[in-house]
Amino acid sequence: MSLENLYREVILDHYRHPRRRGTLEGDGVTVVDLKNPSCGDHVTLYVRQEGDRLAEVRFKGEGCSISMSSASMMSSQVEGLTTEEAAGLVAVFLRLVQGEAIGEAWEEKLGDAVALRGVSQFPVRVKCATLAWKALEQALARGSGVRPSR
Amino acid sequence: MSTRPWTPRDIRSDFPILDQMIGDRPLVYLDSAATSQKPRSVIEAMARFYERDNANVHRAVHTLAGRATEAYERAREALRRFIGARSASEIVFTRSTTGSLNLVAQAYARMRLRPGDEIVLTPLEHHANLLPWQRAARETGARLVYIEPTDDLRITEEAIDRAISPRTKIVALAHVSNVTGGVAPIAHAARRAHDVGAAIVVDAAQSAPHMPLDVQALDVDFLAFSAHKMLGPTGIGVLYAKHEHLLAMEPYEVGGEMIERVTLMEATWAAPPWKFEAGTPPIAEAVGWHAALDYLGALGMERVEAHVMRLTALAVEALSEEPGVTVYGPREGRHAVVTFNIGRIHAHDVSTVLDAEGIAVRAGHHCAQPLMTQLCIPAAVRASFYLYNDEEDVARLVEGVRRVKEFFGDVFGESVS
DSSP: OOHHHHSOHHHHHHHHSOSSBSOOOSTTEEEEEEEETTTTEEEEEEEEEETTEEEEEEEEEEOOHHHHHHHHHHHHHHTTOBHHHHHHHHHHHHHHTTTOOOOHHHHHHHGGGGGGGGGGGOGGGHHHHHHHHHHHHHHHHHHHSOOOOO | OOOOOOOHHHHHTTOGGGSOEETTEEOEEOBTTTOOOOOHHHHHHHHHIIIIIOOOSSSOOSHHHHHHHHHHHHHHHHHHHHHTOSOGGGEEEESSHHHHHHHIIIIIIHHHOOTTOEEEEOTTOOGGGTHHHHHHHHHHTOEEEEOOOOTTOOOOHHHHHHHOOTTEEEEEEESBOTTTOOBOOHHHHHHHHHHTTOEEEEEOTTTTTTSOOOHHHHTOSEEEEESTTTTSOSSOEEEEEOHHHHHHOOOSSOSTTSEEEEOSSOEEEOOTTGGGOOSSOOHHHHHHHHHHHHHHHHHOHHHHHHHHHHHHHHHHHHHHHSTTEEEESOSSSOOSEEEEEETTBOHHHHHHHHHHTTEEOEEEOTTOHHHHHHTTOSOEEEEEOOTTOOHHHHHHHHHHHHHHHHHHTTTSGGGTO
16 A cells, blocks of 8 residues: 555656646537535546547546546547547546556556556545546547447 | 543553554544544443343333333433433434434424524534525525634634524524634524524534533533544434423424324324434444443543643644645634645645555545635645544644655645645
8 A cells, every 4th residue: 555556656747737638618519527526526528529539638627636637647548539449448447446457458548547556555546536537438428429338 | 420530541542443553554543523433331331232231212111121221211311411401301312413403403493484584504514504404494485694704714702793683593503613623602602592582503513522511501402413423333413402492393203112192093292302213213322322421421521621622732733833734723722623734735635645654634525515615625634633642643643744745745846845
């Protein structure tokens, strides 16, 4: 249960310098607002779709280093993917933070977000890590009729 | 009851749970405002009840039923003594402070409130003393009126006077705030409430554990608190209410245990307090609570209060001097809790680092979201002290806070160093 396993340098870097922070508006933009009522963490996710592709992904919100860095990593990683690919990534991320092995191919697709694997040793913090990904899951379901994974 | 001199170190061994390591650090439990730990005497009293005396209460005539009923009613009498009520019939067992406050709102206030009437409360209330009133207001057309706290979140007599009007029917406020540890002037609020014919409802969840209480001196109409924050078990609380109110109130729940006579078409209720205790009550929990009251009584509530206030003052002082730390609430006169943030580091991150040091604190909105909104913070860290904590625990907390700053210091540059 070492702290360094949880707060990896890449996580603190995303927290310090969030990527894809901002808002989107206009046609084809889905907005999902998600809160973790137990702690007040809050993410608003903006997804602009072109066909079945996630053309742009932005987020705003407030919360702990884990929830905010996770939103930053997720937004960077899924931009440009098809909705189906993005849904697959969400499912894999949810497995990762439960401590499951996901294989190298998926790790590569998750990019920096792999660093969040450490939360699996801190069960009370798993919800922080998954908040933005749950928001994406809802955006995908709402935006294109793609069903949420699982 | 005679009291003996004690120090936290003497009594620490009475609390088995405190003797453990979290990772490689000894546990420092600073979350007693959420729930307190239990001394061996409470745990054993409950085990003994189940091993020897367990039966349902107020029903059968066999020996065990007699013992169980007697033990349950003795606990009620111990609570009467603890708060100085006139009669044990003014002590209603509930499942929690929340249960008690809902009972007042539903069984007393709703019948009494008319459109345009006012319910006076404070923005510092725990959700348990806010949501029942929001609902009562919605259902009756009454209005919520808020007492304005000072900048350092104190509730003053003047602010109470400004909020109470001839339209006031209920004044509902926490005795001690679970966020600031500040004490509200209850006796004053009770006088003002009674001047305009209103009833006063006191949430004593955070005061009963470490203050001597006297409902007659305070002259309150209703007072709610629970066992688990004062060394007792979870699942049981109490509503004190003046007898006249209990006589006038209709039961909130109906069913077994609370009747006088039942026919196929109708029923009449038992006398208070039993008419408010439908169903099998938490019997072993009442027995455990009685043991907790005995334990506190032997130490002396005045001494418990003095000890907790001294530790809280030490912590407030030390944390206020720590660069980058913001302490919320008054500097002085605080009971048990110190709520703070470190720079812009989120409370959850602070709490995780403290946990790695073996220190258990609460992080979040403390069931007081309106107050958090007013302070413009999403969350805060709360450390709370009780009779088993000592100066060393305060020192460990301060050390832990420094470790947090060290760990996250570079995240926001100069903001916390």
